[in-house]
Structures are given as C-alpha cells and as structure tokens.
Amino acid sequence: MEVATRIKKLPPYLFAQIEQKIAEEKQKGREILDLGIGDPDLPTPSFIIEKLCEEAQKPQNHRYPSYRGLYRFREAVAEWYLRRFGVKLDPEREVVSLIGSKEGIAHFAWCVVDPGDIVLASDPGYPVYKIGTMLAGGIPLELPLLPENDFLPDFSRFPQEVLEKTRLIFINYPNNPTSQVASLDFFKEVVELARRYNFIIAHDLAYSEISFDGYRAPSILEVEGAREVAIEFHSLSKTFNMTGWRIGFAVGNAKLVEALGRIKTNVDSGIFNAIQWAGVEALARTEEVLKWLLPVYQKRRDLVVSALSRVGIEVKPPRATFYVWIPVPSGFDSLGFANFLLDKAGVVVTPGTGFGRYGEGFVRVSLTTPDAVLERAMSRIEEALNQ
Structure with missing residues (x-):
C-alpha cells in the first residue's frame, strides 16, 4: 500500500x-x-486555569464552537492589539481563532498557494513554513537569514523575475531560531516590496511578548498599507505557558482572514469554548x-x-x-x-x-x-x- x-x-x-x-x-x-x-x-497562570474550570462547568460550552472563533475571544484579540500595538481591528472581519498558530500557518498556504507557486520561507526558520507550502503544492524557496546581515533577509539577492513570480513570503520576528528582532523600518521595506510585486506576507509574531532590556516588538500591521498585503499569526502558547491548550489567532487583511476561516470550516470544528474564554482572561491580563x-x-x-x-x-x-x-x-x-x-x-x-x-x-x-x-x-x- x-x-x-x-x-x-x-x-x-x-x-x-x-x-x-x-x-x-x-x-x-x-x-x-x-x-x-x-x-x-x-x-x-492560575487565573487562566480557574477561568477554564469555571467555563467548563457550563453546558452551553460543550456544544460545537463557532468555526471562526467565539466572538468574545476575537473581540479580546482586537482589544489587545489596540492596547499593545495601537492597531484597530474589526473582530468580525479581521480576526480568526486558530487551534494554535502552527495549525493556522500550515493551513494558510492552502488559502493562497496554487500548485507551482513560489513561496519564500525564512531559512533558518520554523519548519512548518516550508511543509505547509509543500502540502499546498507550492515551491518553497529559501529566504536566507545570514549572520552577516543580522539574520534579516536580503531581498536584493533575488532576481526581479523571482519576486514577480512570488506568491507568498513567511517571515518571523522576533525570530525563531535566531532570536533576531526587526524594526518597523524593516517591515516597511517588506510591505513596500509586497505591494510592488503583488505578493502576500505571512508574519509569525508568536514571540512578541518574550523580550528583554526594554525592547518591545512591533507588529507589521503598524505599517501603513500592511493590511492590504499581510496577515499576522499569534499564539497564547509562549506568553501564557499554554502550549498544550492549542489556542492562537490570525489577524490582518480581511480577505486573507476570511479565506483561512473558510479552510477551517471545512477541516476542523473550532476550539473548545471554555479554552477561548480562558484566552479572553489571559489577553486582558497580559502585563x-x-x-x-x-x-x-x-x-x-x-x-x-x-x-x-x-x-x-x-x-x-x-x-x-x-x-x-x-x-x-x-x-x-x-x-x-x-x-x-x-x-x-x-x-x-x-x-x-x-x-x-x-x-x-x-x-x-x-x-x-x-x-x-x-x-x-x-x-x-x-x-x-x-x-
């Protein structure tokens, strides 16, 4: 067989x-x-566990959850983005819940990549960027992150004809595995390229809250025009020690968010509502x-x-x-x-x-x-x- x-x-x-x-x-x-x-x-944190236990006792939370995510959770995500980044999101159109950001990243290529499409994936990088691309029939090309360039991609190394054929890029700052951080100026450069060459940016922001020495990571959505070309992935796993809970979200371009939500309505049945209510509590008490x-x-x-x-x-x-x-x-x-x-x-x-x-x-x-x-x-x- x-x-x-x-x-x-x-x-x-x-x-x-x-x-x-x-x-x-x-x-x-x-x-x-x-x-x-x-x-x-x-x-x-104990207050998150307590919220889960409280919500798990409610029979209404034992039924199928919303495919796109509990509205109150999506609203909490939008509230957090406004507090943290000054970015205003529409929880109805620009936020979708995920069974952990890994699931969303893997499925996202299915939303925008047709067989034979080129995808630039950070290398070294989270393996799922390339694997999701391969499962969608795309062609993953390495986006090298080299120490001589402070582990930031140098787009000038790609011929114009490659950028013109690129459908999607995966970037991730603060970066896993290199720990490199990126400035808003870097994100402005990437957004400008995406608009010029008509490709989509998938930014993995899972580590934004784990930072030191006064550093605070930006969101790509802080850049003017980013919402036209970008989707951003986040997770509660790292900030709240919730890796096993499997809850995350994607935000940004409404059309991309809708496409990811459409995939999810066909391949999963959402996140247990009690976990989403616990996520609401977590986001409200991040600091x-x-x-x-x-x-x-x-x-x-x-x-x-x-x-x-x-x-x-x-x-x-x-x-x-x-x-x-x-x-x-x-x-x-x-x-x-x-x-x-x-x-x-x-x-x-x-x-x-x-x-x-x-x-x-x-x-x-x-x-x-x-x-x-x-x-x-x-x-x-x-x-x-x-x-």
Whole structure:
C-alpha cells in the first residue's frame, strides 16, 4: 500500500526526531537534560486555569464552537492589539481563532498557494513554513537569514523575475531560531516590496511578548498599507505557558482572514469554548503575567550567555524569544556539535540545520527548562568543552 506522493516528500518532523533520540538515551539509563524543544516549563497562570474550570462547568460550552472563533475571544484579540500595538481591528472581519498558530500557518498556504507557486520561507526558520507550502503544492524557496546581515533577509539577492513570480513570503520576528528582532523600518521595506510585486506576507509574531532590556516588538500591521498585503499569526502558547491548550489567532487583511476561516470550516470544528474564554482572561491580563515571566527568562538567558563566554563562545544576549542561537566551536558542524553535547554531556540542543540549510554553523538552546536543570546542563557543557 502506497501513501500519497506529498507525504513521501515530507521530511521527518525535527522535534519528533529529537524526542525519539531522548527516549533512546534514557532507555540506556542516562540522565538527559533537554534544552532542545521550546516548551515552557513554567505553569499556566492560575487565573487562566480557574477561568477554564469555571467555563467548563457550563453546558452551553460543550456544544460545537463557532468555526471562526467565539466572538468574545476575537473581540479580546482586537482589544489587545489596540492596547499593545495601537492597531484597530474589526473582530468580525479581521480576526480568526486558530487551534494554535502552527495549525493556522500550515493551513494558510492552502488559502493562497496554487500548485507551482513560489513561496519564500525564512531559512533558518520554523519548519512548518516550508511543509505547509509543500502540502499546498507550492515551491518553497529559501529566504536566507545570514549572520552577516543580522539574520534579516536580503531581498536584493533575488532576481526581479523571482519576486514577480512570488506568491507568498513567511517571515518571523522576533525570530525563531535566531532570536533576531526587526524594526518597523524593516517591515516597511517588506510591505513596500509586497505591494510592488503583488505578493502576500505571512508574519509569525508568536514571540512578541518574550523580550528583554526594554525592547518591545512591533507588529507589521503598524505599517501603513500592511493590511492590504499581510496577515499576522499569534499564539497564547509562549506568553501564557499554554502550549498544550492549542489556542492562537490570525489577524490582518480581511480577505486573507476570511479565506483561512473558510479552510477551517471545512477541516476542523473550532476550539473548545471554555479554552477561548480562558484566552479572553489571559489577553486582558497580559502585563500581569509578563511582570513575573520575563525576569525568569532574562536570568536564564544571562546564565547561558555567561557560561558560553567562559568557554570562549561569545554570544550577544538576545533581546527577545526564549532561545539562544549559538555558533558552534571550530572543528564542528551543527549536527556534530549537537551529537558531541549529547554523547559527552548528556545535554540535548537543536542543530541549526534542523531549521534549514542556512542554520549550519549554529545550534539552538531553549531557556524553557527549570533554573537548576539549566545550570546543571551548562556546567556539563563547560566541562565537556574544557576537556
């Protein structure tokens, strides 16, 4: 029995492979410290859980939810965007709920990409940008994020005829995996290009609230004209430690939002209403959460950067996300260094090539592990490298 060609073309999902490797090592009796996957170890705030429990008791919330999302949740998203970015959204036409932003990003290519269309996907980048494109029959081209350009794309490297044939680009700032941030001037440049060449921008803003040293990430929708060409994806997973809850949203161009909503009416039945009510509570109290959340990640960031400095690996402290993008020492490639740390230190990091070929020369460390575990992991890494 054969599966479809599109499935044969899909690479194994990076983090599923990492989980399998960890399981194999643990079966050998080794203690493995996992700095690979960006899954917050901190608990979901209690007031969000309490709201979920309250709403779960109501029989009306046990029925099918709205396909586009509970109106009050979409309204809460619009209220948050206005407070946070000064961007006014119509919750009826410009907001759609998602079963996590990953689901929305994967499905979005189906909305706008026909077989053979060119899609520029950030590389290194979240693997789903390319995978969603492939499933839609599009042709993903790498949008290189290089250290010499501060991990921002250089569109001048693409011939005009490629840009003219481009249907969609995926960008993501603050960026996973590089932790790079982008200015409004950068977004203005991308919006100008999109309007000139008639392509669509999908901006992944999942890490906007995880930022340090006074930095606050902008939304692409703050740029004049962005709403004509852009859709922006966000998630409650990172800010509120809700990765398992599967709730996110997309906002922006009404036609694109409607198309994504139309896909969703045909492939899923929406998010449990009690979770959406909990999301309403979360968005209303974002600043309350960030006051205790961000100092935890900043302390962990500083711990990792200091430990790396002691073994001669200099890393500029990232201003956003809960990742540190680390250049590998001389004599290693990305996979080789990740395997070295697993074998010699019992520490899992993510090889940069798992995010695309332009991730070569780097590994990613996640800060989503308890302080004591992170300290022990960095101590093991120092010891392995000193030996």
